[in-house]
Amino acid sequence: MGQRCTTVGQGGGVRNWELGRSAVRPLWQEAENLRERVSEAPGLFAFFSFDSALAQVAAHGHLRTHPAARSALVRLCAAPATRAAVLSPRPVEILQRRLRLHRVAYVGVHGADLQAPGLRLVTEPDRDQVELSVARLKKACSRAPALRAAGLFLEDRVWALALHLRHAMPHDSSAAADAFGGLVASEGLQLRHGTDTLEACAPGPGLGRAALGLLAGMRRSLGIYVGAGEADEEGFGALNRAGGLSVHVGAAPSATQARYQVDSGTEVIRLIHWLADARRR
Numbered sequence: 680m681g682q683r684c685t686t687v688g689q690g691g692g693v694r695n696w697e698l699g700r701s702a703v704r705p706l707w708q709e710a711e712n713l714r715e716r717v718s719e720a721p722g723l724f725a726f727f728s729f730d731s732a733l734a735q736v737a738a739h740g741h742l743r744t745h746p747a748a749r750s751a752l753v754r755l756c757a758a759p760a761t762r763a764a765v766l767s768p769r770p771v772e773i774l775q776r777r778l779r780l781h782r783v784a785y786v787g788v789h790g791a792d793l794q795a796p797g798l799r800l801v802t803e804p805d806r807d808q809v810e811l812s813v814a815r816l817k818k819a820c821s822r823a824p825a826l827r828a829a830g831l832f833l834e835d836r837v838w839a840l841a842l843h844l845r846h847a848m849p850h851d852s853s854a855a856a857d858a859f860g861g862l863v864a865s866e867g868l869q870l871r872h873g874t875d876t877l878e879a880c881a882p883g884p885g886l887g888r889a890a891l892g893l894l895a896g897m898r899r900s901l902g903i904y905v906g907a908g909e910a911d912e913e914g915f916g917a918l919n920r921a922g923g924l925s926v927h928v929g930a931a932p933s934a935t936q937a938r939y940q941v942d943s944g945t946e947v948i949r950l951i952h953w954l955a956d957a958r959r960r
Contacts (some may be wrong), residue, residue: 703931706939717957720901722760726890728906729767729774731928732947744777745944751951756782758958764893766886770836789880790889791838797896804881809838812866816840816879825858839880887917905947912936
């Protein structure tokens with residue numbers, strides 16, 4: 680997803696501290712060892728970041744759904760005792776429109792927007808309060824001179840407000856980021872940093888907590904989290920602690936908590952089919 684989760688005013692990073700490992704292992708080199716674990720688990724719950732695992736960057740710069748993602752997920756969810764979830768900072772409605780799948784769970788807006796079949800642990804924040812805070816923030820942003828510069832764009836995600844900086848001049852972008860960060864802090868919201876994007880959202884909940892909430896509704900299942908970027912580090916860490924698998928898409932930084940790595944979104948599609956085959960053994 681290419682984002683960093685930071686509480687306003689606090690620092691700190693992530694690191695691959697599990698068992699003292701400092702390097703991510705290529706998943707396909709250990710596929711045979713992992714296949715038995717996947718196939719013999721009482722259940723499997725696979726979590727995929729839409730932005731980094733199931734999408735491609737189109738020529739105009741926007742994300743589009745990988746053309747093979749939908750059929751691969753259909754096949755995976757048809758395997759015995761197997762479920763899947765798609766996660767994104769965008770609202771669930773957008774994910775549903777792009778994938779048109781009813782058997783998968785959807786986690787949007789960093790866990791504030793969640794729709795899933797079956798049992799799950801309640802993980803959403805006080806959505807009414809967050810919506811009010813976001814509305815107040817949006818109003819305050821409309822009055823801030825630094826946030827009116829050319830090239831800036833505010834995207835209202837109901838339970839989050841995203842400031843897109845991609846098309847702004849560097850000095851305007853810097854001033855806007857400072858102004859936006861101050862306003863976010865005044866509303867008690869959490870600030871997340873993405874590529875050319877700042878996002879204000881509910882404090883506390885995140886992708887890791889949402890994934891554990893869904894996994895709790897399918898007890899004794901093996902969880903696997905596939906993504907990239909610092910927002911997905913929450914998911915990697917949560918699934919590692921739950922005894923699951925964590926897979927980074929693309930070249931993994933040394934500071935990741937992911938234990939395995941695949942090269943690209945095309946390899947993610949291969950991974951989904953590999954999981955489906957293993958669950959049918």
